Amino acid sequence: MVRNRRPSALAPVIGDGGSGFATAAPPAAGGNRLLDRALARPSFSALGGLVVALVLFGVLVPDLLTTGGLAGVLDVAATLGIGAVAVALLLVAGEFDFSIGALAAASALLSALLITQGGWSTWPALGAGLLAALLVGVVNGVLVVNTGLPSFLVTLATLLVLQGVVSHGIRVLSESGRVEALDDAPGWASAEAAFASAMEIGNGRFRVSVLWFLGVTGLATWGLWRTKFGNALFAIGGARRAATELGVPVRRITVAMFCLTAAAAWLIGVLALTRLGTVVIVPGLASGVDFLVVAVIGGCLLTGGWGSVFGAAIASLLYAVARQGITLAGWDPQWFEMLLGVLLLVALVANGVVLRRLRAAPRS
Numbered sequence: 001m002v003r004n005r006r007p008s009a010l011a012p013v014i015g016d017g018g019s020g021f022a023t024a025a026p027p028a029a030g031g032n033r034l035l036d037r038a039l040a041r042p043s044f045s046a047l048g049g050l051v052v053a054l055v056l057f058g059v060l061v062p063d064l065l066t067t068g069g070l071a072g073v074l075d076v077a078a079t080l081g082i083g084a085v086a087v088a089l090l091l092v093a094g095e096f097d098f099s100i101g102a103l104a105a106a107s108a109l110l111s112a113l114l115i116t117q118g119g120w121s122t123w124p125a126l127g128a129g130l131l132a133a134l135l136v137g138v139v140n141g142v143l144v145v146n147t148g149l150p151s152f153l154v155t156l157a158t159l160l161v162l163q164g165v166v167s168h169g170i171r172v173l174s175e176s177g178r179v180e181a182l183d184d185a186p187g188w189a190s191a192e193a194a195f196a197s198a199m200e201i202g203n204g205r206f207r208v209s210v211l212w213f214l215g216v217t218g219l220a221t222w223g224l225w226r227t228k229f230g231n232a233l234f235a236i237g238g239a240r241r242a243a244t245e246l247g248v249p250v251r252r253i254t255v256a257m258f259c260l261t262a263a264a265a266w267l268i269g270v271l272a273l274t275r276l277g278t279v280v281i282v283p284g285l286a287s288g289v290d291f292l293v294v295a296v297i298g299g300c301l302l303t304g305g306w307g308s309v310f311g312a313a314i315a316s317l318l319y320a321v322a323r324q325g326i327t328l329a330g331w332d333p334q335w336f337e338m339l340l341g342v343l344l345l346v347a348l349v350a351n352g353v354v355l356r357r358l359r360a361a362p363r364s
Contacts (some may be wrong), residue, residue, distance in 0.1 A: 042299025043299050045346065045350045046299060046312075047311075049318045049346075050318040054321060057325030057326075057328075061329050066204070068203040069328065072320075073317065073321055074317075075207055075209070076319070077213065077316045077319065078271075080294060080316045081312070082212065082213055083104075083265065083268055084298065084313070084316050085217050085295075085309050085312050086216075086220075087292055088220075088298060088300050088307055089220060089257060091292075091295050091296075092224070092233045093257055094240065095258075096151045097291075099155040099162060100291055101268075101291065102288065103265035103269075104268040104269035106162045108269030109166050109170065111125040111270070112182060112279050120185075122187035122188045126191065129269065130266045134263065134266075136158065137261060137262030140158055141259065145254050151258075159288050182273075195275070196208065207275070212267065217309060217310070233253070237301075238305025239305070290319075294312060294316050295312045296344060296348065298314060298316075299311035299315075299347070300351075302348075302351075322340070323336050
């Protein structure tokens with residue numbers, strides 16, 4: 001009697017919440033089973049890098065492992081991770097969004113202007129900022145699905161437009177490049193408690209942004225692996241034409257995903273606005289690229305159909321550990337950029353190996 005072979009975790013089938021590749025790999029040889037199991041988890045490389053970084057900088061800079069050092073790491077990772085998780089979901093569907101950093105500043109600027117210039121209360125102004133961010137997400141999504149233009153170019157253009165609007169708007173209103181005097185607005189205290197409060201533990205100050213980060217990561221992980229919506233993302237990224245033929249609403253889901261990244265951008269902007277009480281210009285493309293880099297380090301394929309929200313969250317911690325470790329060690333900040341490039345290169349090579357294995361797996 002011939003028994004059915006169990007599909008490898010490297011080759012899930014559309015409909016199981018997997019990668020969208022309708023393949024089933026043969027049983028791995030004994031010597032390759034451990035490697036296959038590792039590569040079957042998109043977050044493996046990021047998790048391994050995080051362990052190495054913690055050991056390395058823990059030895060070089062013991063202060064990094066104190067409560068103060070950990071608070072600093074989590075503070076950096078929280079806002080970065082919120083954006084990276086949203087970008088990871090979009091990458092699973094095979095799309096890009098470079099505008100998230102500029103949109104965070106633009107939505108925060110709009111809320112600040114409504115408070116300081118329009119006399120609005122804090123919560124209505126924040127709500128208006130969210131609606132404006134969602135509108136930008138809709139525009140990005142509609143342009144991508146209706147024109148067939150690469151989302152890379154569409155969102156890059158959006159980033160440049162928003163970057164120019166934010167820079168010009170802030171400089172017109174204030175020579176210092178800031179919008180201030182928000183603390184006295186009605187509702188500001190409650191918004192500050194929701195988005196900028198902190199708790200002292202030992203010599204560390206842990207901010208509520210960490211809880212927002214955990215909440216966003218948990219919700220996104222559940223949505224990706226336990227819902228039909230997440231299954232559709234894998235199907236769209238892995239085989240868009242097949243997904244369309246199977247009745248998946250590809251166009252609507254694509255627009256919805258750009259709205260989700262826009263909502264994440266709004267949250268990042270609100271966290272910064274309530275913490276600093278001001279909007280500060282973030283020049284260049286760095287903020288938009290960092291989210292993409294972290295998502296790729298976390299195991300997302302640039303071609304779509306494969307990725308991990310958990311991996312993106314772990315990669316944001318890796319990013320933060322490396323950045324804080326280099327800062328505390330007193331090294332030149334350019335070493336961090338070099339290290340980030342090395343991590344990205346390693347992640348791209350590992351992801352390429354995964355992609356080749358998925359494509360080489362025989363059809364079931």
